[in-house]
Amino acid sequence: MKKGDLLKLLTVTTLTLLYAWPARGGEDFLKPRVSEEKLASVKLMQNPLSADGKSVAAGREIYYGKGLCASCHGESGKGDGPGGASFDPGPRDFTNASWQSIRTDGEIFTAITEGTQYGMIAYGDNLTDNESWQVVNYLRTFGARGVAKNTHAEVSVK
Numbered sequence: 001m002k003k004g005d006l007l008k009l010l011t012v013t014t015l016t017l018l019y020a021w022p023a024r025g026g027e028d029f030l031k032p033r034v035s036e037e038k039l040a041s042v043k044l045m046q047n048p049l050s051a052d053g054k055s056v057a058a059g060r061e062i063y064y065g066k067g068l069c070a071s072c073h074g075e076s077g078k079g080d081g082p083g084g085a086s087f088d089p090g091p092r093d094f095t096n097a098s099w100q101s102i103r104t105d106g107e108i109f110t111a112i113t114e115g116t117q118y119g120m121i122a123y124g125d126n127l128t129d130n131e132s133w134q135v136v137n138y139l140r141t142f143g144a145r146g147v148a149k150n151t152h153a154e155v156s157v158k
């Protein structure tokens, strides 16, 4: 292959990727998953649990245990678990700082309890509300790790 051909191939590949990216998640994952009618009230829902070590540890147990969250969302929360490979958009990457900052606890809680139209399962029948809030608090620690790596937040939880 000539050097010029390689460059052409690279350019085409890059452009194709750039074009196809938004279709496979892209910024799409930042769009609200709660219906428009409910969004305002869901956004304002108050998390009844403080994000202390106890609730975070309980949420962590559910994430890797009976909730099976890790099988799709990955061991480190990046959305890369084997069970989630066939979904589009894929399972949420909880280390994504934009996603962490745009979602309120109420929206995350509602995604867990009611599921989403793109394949997130509804856990309302399998987890109590209290357990779902505990998981919300655990998911927030992935954001802390993503934003400030190697801080005490990472050490204290895992």
Ligand code: HEC
Pocket (backbone or CB within 6 Å): 029, 032, 033, 034, 062, 063, 067, 068, 069, 070, 071, 072, 073, 083, 084, 087, 088, 089, 090, 091, 092, 103, 107, 108, 111, 112, 116, 117, 118, 119, 120, 121, 123, 135
């Ligand atoms: C079978 C695979 C699978 C399992 C198991 C799973 N999820 Fe998901 N989850 C997904 C997929 C796929 C999405 C992306 C759906 C979407 O974009 O609406 C998602 C999205 C989410 C979102 C993002 C919703 C939003 O508003 O952006 C949250 C929060 C979430 N999952 C939490 C959990 C928790 C907590 C558990 C365990 C209790 C869990 N998931 C288990 C597949 C899974």
